[in-house]
Amino acid sequence: MGQLDWPNRLMAGSAHSFGDQIGERSVLTYHEIRPSGSPYLYGVTQAQFQEHLTRLASAASRPSFVGQSAVITFDDGHRSNFEQAFPLLEQSGLKAVFFVLAGCVGRSDKYLLWSQARQMVAAGHRVQSHGWSHRLLTQCSPSNLERELTRSKYELEDRLGVEVVAISAPGGRWNDRVVDACARAGYKYLFHSNPWAPVSSRGGIRLQGRHMITRLTSPKELQRLIQPGKGRQLFSRFRYGAKERVRTVLGDRLYHKFWCWLANWSPGEGLELEVDTLSNDKRESRHS
Numbered sequence: 001m002g003q004l005d006w007p008n009r010l011m012a013g014s015a016h017s018f019g020d021q022i023g024e025r026s027v028l029t030y031h032e033i034r035p036s037g038s039p040y041l042y043g044v045t046q047a048q049f050q051e052h053l054t055r056l057a058s059a060a061s062r063p064s065f066v067g068q069s070a071v072i073t074f075d076d077g078h079r080s081n082f083e084q085a086f087p088l089l090e091q092s093g094l095k096a097v098f099f100v101l102a103g104c105v106g107r108s109d110k111y112l113l114w115s116q117a118r119q120m121v122a123a124g125h126r127v128q129s130h131g132w133s134h135r136l137l138t139q140c141s142p143s144n145l146e147r148e149l150t151r152s153k154y155e156l157e158d159r160l161g162v163e164v165v166a167i168s169a170p171g172g173r174w175n176d177r178v179v180d181a182c183a184r185a186g187y188k189y190l191f192h193s194n195p196w197a198p199v200s201s202r203g204g205i206r207l208q209g210r211h212m213i214t215r216l217t218s219p220k221e222l223q224r225l226i227q228p229g230k231g232r233q234l235f236s237r238f239r240y241g242a243k244e245r246v247r248t249v250l251g252d253r254l255y256h257k258f259w260c261w262l263a264n265w266s267p268g269e270g271l272e273l274e275v276d277t278l279s280n281d282k283r284e285s286r287h288s
Helices: 015-022 046-060 080-092 114-122 142-160 176-185 219-226 230-262 280-287
Strands: 026-030 032-034 043-045 070-076 096-100 126-129 166-168 189-192 200-202 205-209
Touching (some): 015 189, 026 219, 032 046, 043 046, 046 070, 046 080, 070 080, 080 114, 096 114, 114 126, 114 142, 126 142, 126 166, 142 176, 176 189
Parallel strands (some): 026 070, 032 043, 166 189, 189 205
Antiparallel strands (some): 200 205
């Protein structure tokens, strides 16, 4: 499992330097970058991504910004992150954070290879955790939650020679139990999917939301996400709150089915999220 010849000098991703990179910037999340378009909502084309990078690089050159105007992140560890996104990021001079499923790296042609992840780290990008298996952390039993968090963290650190201090929650789902487990596992940052919630801290963990970027996100819309007006923020908070209420009413299983329909997801598109069909109470008793 270990990569003993991988240089120890790459253990540079400390919590402090990671925090400097994030700062108070907006955080953008991509999933797949594709050569051409598809119906899949989270399949952004190379041409679109290039337009986004041009807009972000232009914003970063303004005196009001120090460093990048927004933090670029990717979820899942899809192979396209290396084959399509990485070259464009290098051309633009912008850096990204890749939240990968440690248990899926190299498992099929959909996922990154370890050699590709190491190449991105060597180029100055960061690779952090998205869990081990893409299971909703809120649905895990205590023992499975610990495995999802610690196994992914240790595997990434061992394979890549980096310090893993951040995790993005699969499906954006989290609760106090997940926060406590993240703190015990040694994480300092937990990213979720509500970009309109204020950045907060609980038990030594910084909680921050991210904007999900889709094939419908134009460069102009991207700019509004980075620098939203007050009216825009209020409307977006209301809209996100309505979505959360729908999710609460439907429950994780039905909401996931609805999401798959809305996003035009099929088994050939993206990387599947593991959603348990049992309620939390039944799940806890099953594992007790």
